[in-house]
Amino acid sequence: MSDTLEEFNEGLIRFIGESPTPFHASKSMAEQLAAAGFTELKESESWTLVPGERYYLLRNGSSLIAFVYGRESLIDSGIRMLGAHTDSPxxxxxxxxxxxxxxxxxxxxxxxxxxxxxxxxxxxxxxxxxxxxxxxxxxxxxxxxxxxxxxxxxxxxxxxxxxxxxxxxxxxxxxxxxxxxxxxxxxxxxxxxxxxxxxxxxxxxxxxxxxxxxxxxxxxxxTQRPALIGLRREFIASARLDNLLSCYLGLESILAAKGDQSCLLVCTDHEEVGSASACGARGPMLDQFLQRLIPETSDRLRALDASMMISADNAHGIHPNYRQKHDAEHGPLLNGGPVIKVNANQRYATTSETSGLFRLLCDDLGVPVQSFVSRTDMECGSTIGPITAAEVGVKTLDIGVPTFAMHSTRELAGSQDAYALMRVIRAYFARPRAPGRFDGQ
Known part of the structure; x- marks a missing residue:
């Protein structure tokens, strides 16, 4: 586990460098989970999951779920979920x-x-x-x-x-x-x-x-390795920052989970081509896991009502050479903090309540928050956030780390943002109150 910025970036660089494909990324995450005491689940076998224990599951060798089964009631406290994807263009x-x-x-x-x-x-x-x-x-x-x-x-x-x-x-x-x-x-x-x-x-x-x-x-x-660059080493340059960066910070967060609250990391394949596969977010992998975790439908729906999903995928930083491509009021800066992604047409699944909770978590930690909205005259990309919200029926937030040159062989992000977002996700995984339930409903 990474407790300092330097340790985190060293681990991130190593993880991305050793993960040229979704298969390698999932294998690396599975090995780190197993070394930390997580038990592998086989879909071909029957399960008896025990509160206080930790588990992980692989599908197709390219998608992974890691789960900490907390001691608190699933119906009362829900599950703190984080989603990312293992594939890159x-x-x-x-x-x-x-x-x-x-x-x-x-x-x-x-x-x-x-x-x-x-x-x-x-x-x-x-x-x-x-x-x-x-x-x-x-x-x-x-x-x-x-x-x-x-x-x-x-x-x-x-x-x-x-x-x-x-x-x-x-x-x-x-x-x-x-x-x-x-x-x-x-x-x-x-x-x-x-x-x-x-x-x-x-x-x-x-x-x-x-x-x-x-x-x-x-x-x-x-084959060029990831590297910290810039006169002050303020940036990280690498292939596959979208979205192995989010996979890694999610992994580091769930490895640090204390075990009182249930939390889940899901990293799926095929996001870059629509997620429509058995191991993609549009497929049944997460829903089937939840069905086996909570077989009784009413109990599962009550637990989902108390749950929340954060979809972590890179955001577009405002490019100094192409400022006209951004909304002037919503141009995230590299190393300016994690970004809340908003779209009125549900290309992102953010709501005022899910973003409000995230802002509270960031404020408690002193982590700055930014917002991203596309220009109104430009099409917006999407993430696994809206897909998961629709497939599972869980309140969802879309966030990410600001990035340049997304989908290039060499992308660029701030060297502080991913670590800052990891700190927020660790707090989210540990939050004692059910994140999916809000006052005034």
């Missing part, structure tokens, strides 16, 4: 991955989520994800792989061959985003992508027996 490898062009081996890739395409050029890229194969006994087995070293690049076209590139550039993701792997052999069939995966499996898991590569879910990622 990226380039994913296509099933027939090998492409041969002009004497080079390349990778066929597909765009995942709202990628800032231009930021993927001229980066030292590696490959990571999950591989499923036929094992020695004939059964399917999955393992995570990570090449770690840079093995690919998407080279830009020289300006001499495109004189208008700085005035008018559009990117064709099918034709122009294929990463370069190596020179092609005289016999082009000498290299196959399954053979490359087999070699990587044998490197990472010595002695493993693989009869056949069946399939894979692999992503490209930038």
């Amino acid at each position: 990226c380039l994913k490898v296509k099933p027939n991955a090998r492409v041969i062009s002009a004497g080079y081996y390349q990778l066929g890739v597909e765009v995942y989520g709202g990628v800032l395409l231009s930021t993927w050029f001229d980066r030292d890229l590696s490959i990571a994800g999950r591989v499923t194969f036929r094992s020695a006994n004939g059964s399917p087995v999955s393992r995570l792989i990570d090449f770690v070293a840079p093995v690919a690049m998407v080279p830009s076209l020289a300006i001499h061959l495109d004189r208008d590139v700085n005035r008018n550039r559009s990117i064709n993701p099918q034709e122009e985003l294929r990463p370069l792997l190596m020179l092609a052999d005289d016999d082009p069939d000498k290299f196959t992508f399954p053979a490359l995966l087999l070699a990587q499996l044998q490197k990472q898991y010595p002695g493993i027996e693989v009869r056949e590569i069946l399939d894979f879910e692999l992503s490209l990622y930038d």
Whole structure:
């Protein structure tokens, strides 16, 4: 657990650097929870959950729920929930991955989520994800792989061959985003992508027996490590700040939970593409967990009435070079504190009551609070907040840490904001009064 700003940022940098895919992020969180005494729950088994104990659950290897079963009554005190997502926009490898062009081996890739395409050029890229194969006994087995070293690049076209590139550039993701792997052999069939995966499996898991590569879910990622930057080290630059930053502060918060109040962290996959999957926020994962926790419908609804969900996802900081893209009265500053996200059309699930409670928590800790509202003439993004509120029926707040270059391969956030938000979430998890019930209702 991180008790100082320096410890927190060191842990955040390490966590993001070791989590190139949702599978790796979920595995890392699960390992830290297990080391802290959390018991793993298997969905294939029956459960007997005991107040005072701590649990975690994985689904698809890419989504996770961590739960502290408090000693206080669930019906009276509810559950303090925090939601985040494990996925980030990226380039994913296509099933027939090998492409041969002009004497080079390349990778066929597909765009995942709202990628800032231009930021993927001229980066030292590696490959990571999950591989499923036929094992020695004939059964399917999955393992995570990570090449770690840079093995690919998407080279830009020289300006001499495109004189208008700085005035008018559009990117064709099918034709122009294929990463370069190596020179092609005289016999082009000498290299196959399954053979490359087999070699990587044998490197990472010595002695493993693989009869056949069946399939894979692999992503490209930038190998540049996260770093504290700026003359005063005021900023953190990294890939996947959206939204592994929120996953990490949620993890650090629930690891510090004392155990009197019930609290829950849910980190789901596929938010960047709509969350509609078995392990996404639009799927049944959280609702099914709550059903097994509180089987009786009336009791579960009463507990939800006393509960609250905070959806933690990055917010847009006001960009000094593009101030006209922001509402002048709602431009969060990096290191200005966590941001309450508001949208009249329910792209965010914030209400006056949920934001009011958050402001009280921040005020008690001396943490400044900011607000974000999109320009009225611009469309607003969304989060798992409205989805969870609709699927589960729990009062919800959307908050986040102000960020630049969201969905780039290299995003930028303040080096103080995530730690400040973690302090607020720890107080929220420990709050003795049912957060979902408000006076005057």
